[in-house]
Amino acid sequence: MKKSRQNVLSSFAADRSGGLALILALVLPIVLGFVGVGVDYATWLVRKQRLQNIADATALAVVSDMQVGGYDRGRAQAVAESQVRSLAGTALGSDPITVTTEPVYRRQNGNDPFAPVVVNGGDQAPTGVRTTLSQRKRAIMTKLVTPHLTDILVQATAEIVGTSRVCVVALDGRSADAIALRNDSRVSATNCSVYAMSDSSAAINARDTSQLSAMTSCTVGGYAGPSQRYQPVPITGCPAIKDPLAGRAAPPVGGCTYTNKLVGNWSEVLNPGTYCGGLVLTSGAVVKLNPGIYVMKDGPFVVGTDILKQGKGHKHDHASCLCYHNDVSLHDKEMMHCPAAPSSLPAASLSGDGVGFYFTGTVPPEYDGIPRPLQFMPRSNVSLSAPTGDVMAGLLFFEDRAAPVDRVFEVMSDNARRLVGTIYMPQGTFLVSANQVVADQSEYTAIVTRKLALSQAPRLVVNANYSATKVPVPQGLGPTSTRPSLTH
Numbered sequence: 362m363k364k365s366r367q368n369v370l371s372s373f374a375a376d377r378s379g380g381l382a383l384i385l386a387l388v389l390p391i392v393l394g395f396v397g398v399g400v401d402y403a404t405w406l407v408r409k410q411r412l413q414n415i416a417d418a419t420a421l422a423v424v425s426d427m428q429v430g431g432y433d434r435g436r437a438q439a440v441a442e443s444q445v446r447s448l449a450g451t452a453l454g455s456d457p458i459t460v461t462t463e464p465v466y467r468r469q470n471g472n473d474p475f476a477p478v479v480v481n482g483g484d485q486a487p488t489g490v491r492t493t494l495s496q497r498k499r500a501i502m503t504k505l506v507t508p509h510l511t512d513i514l515v516q517a518t519a520e521i522v523g524t525s526r527v528c529v530v531a532l533d534g535r536s537a538d539a540i541a542l543r544n545d546s547r548v549s550a551t552n553c554s555v556y557a558m559s560d561s562s563a564a565i566n567a568r569d570t571s572q573l574s575a576m577t578s579c580t581v582g583g584y585a586g587p588s589q590r591y592q593p594v595p596i597t598g599c600p601a602i603k604d605p606l607a608g609r610a611a612p613p614v615g616g617c618t619y620t621n622k623l624v625g626n627w628s629e630v631l632n633p634g635t636y637c638g639g640l641v642l643t644s645g646a647v648v649k650l651n652p653g654i655y656v657m658k659d660g661p662f663v664v665g666t667d668i669l670k671q672g673k674g675h676k677h678d679h680a681s682c683l684c685y686h687n688d689v690s691l692h693d694k695e696m697m698h699c700p701a702a703p704s705s706l707p708a709a710s711l712s713g714d715g716v717g718f719y720f721t722g723t724v725p726p727e728y729d730g731i732p733r734p735l736q737f738m739p740r741s742n743v744s745l746s747a748p749t750g751d752v753m754a755g756l757l758f759f760e761d762r763a764a765p766v767d768r769v770f771e772v773m774s775d776n777a778r779r780l781v782g783t784i785y786m787p788q789g790t791f792l793v794s795a796n797q798v799v800a801d802q803s804e805y806t807a808i809v810t811r812k813l814a815l816s817q818a819p820r821l822v823v824n825a826n827y828s829a830t831k832v833p834v835p836q837g838l839g840p841t842s843t844r845p846s847l848t849h
Contacts, residue, residue: 443598605837747782
């Protein structure tokens with residue numbers, strides 16, 4: 362009897378184990394399927410949100426680029442693809458992302474008079490772009506969840522409300538440091554856009570404790586330096602734009618009105634004309650310029666220099682710009698016969714409204730071998746505004762396009778706070794090496810130069826209050842009132 366009970370219990374246990382195994386065999390795939398679908402759904406949601414964030418940023422980047430160079434379909438696509446590559450990296454796995462862009466503009470659409478619609482190839486200029494990103498992610502339950510939890514498609518629409526504010530363009534197409542900031546220098550262009558056309562990975566380079574602030578900054582290549590030195594971080598991979606002032610005609614160059622003109626410790630009113638050998642204002646000079654065009658031919662335009670210790674035996678009787686550089690050795694300064702100390706005379710003063718300066722011909726190089734057609738020394742007071750009409754309308758400085766490359770136009774002045782108009786140096790470098798704020802009292806300043814460099818501790822303020830002055834903005838640069846924003 363006892364043995365019989367044991368047999369029954371053994372049979373029941375065996376039957377129960379078999380039943381549990383059968384139940385597990387039936388239920389486990391379902392449970393694992395639910396787990397797999399749950400994981401696929403969760404990862405799909407995360408992936409979609411990340412892709413949406415990238416689509417938003419990409420649409421804004423394309424529209425920011427449109428503010429600088431206008432709309433071009435190929436250009437918009439290239440900017441979008443570059444931005445997606447930069448933002449996605451490996452964060453979204455190795456699954457390829459398809460990028461498409463479509464121009465949009467606003468048109469009355471049913472009950473919504475402000476709905477953005479796709480441009481259909483007509484003459485309507487786009488106000489923005491619609492960016493679409495699609496990606497098929499890998500899934501645990503591939504066949505079961507395809508396409509619902511594998512295929513991801515997101516869209517973002519960004520538009521420009523207003524027109525562009527381009528204020529700084531660096532034209533160099535190859536070099537590193539097309540826009541270079543070092544030491545404690547700062548560029549403040551918070552109401553306009555900065556564009557570097559160089560394809561170098563360090564086209565914009567902020568070293569030391571320098572900082573670049575702009576409404577937007579865009580570079581064909583890349584930027585160097587930590588992101589915290591930029592407000593906001595530059596957009597990279599932007600297609601190159603043309604020189605916005607390439608079509609501007611140069612002013613005529615007549616015969617010599619003055620030759621080797623120098624103004625010393627006295628006041629003088631100067632008239633437009635051709636200044637052969639340049640124009641030099643030494644310490645104590647007070648110069649008022651009558652409106653018109655001042656052609657600097659075969660010589661530099663120098664404001665605020667001191668007289669050399671041994672002037673009569675030298676080709677130039679004014680101190681070199683290098684005499685005022687902190688990084689030039691005492692030995693080199695002695696070789697240049699630099700003054701031992703600044704003159705006791707007051708700083709040189711230069712003022713003029715409706716004036717434009719055209720730099721042509723050759724300029725003798727300084728001791729370091731670099732020609733400097735423009736030199737505003739530390740002890741100079743400068744207040745200038747560009748012409749409102751004629752061939753130089755809106756242009757404050759204009760360099761001859763046939764000039765040698767990489768000449769330096771240097772502003773060291775600690776009181777050059779009003780420079781109204783456009784600084785155009787297609788072959789040269791515009792260097793600001795002051796220790797104070799520069800151009801902050803200008804209604805607007807625009808800079809189009811081969812290279813832009815800042816050193817020491819200046820704060821170059823690039824204002825864009827175009828409507829506050831009668832000085833016109835050259836075509837290709839221009840006023841606006843707003844910034845790009847997401848509309849969908």
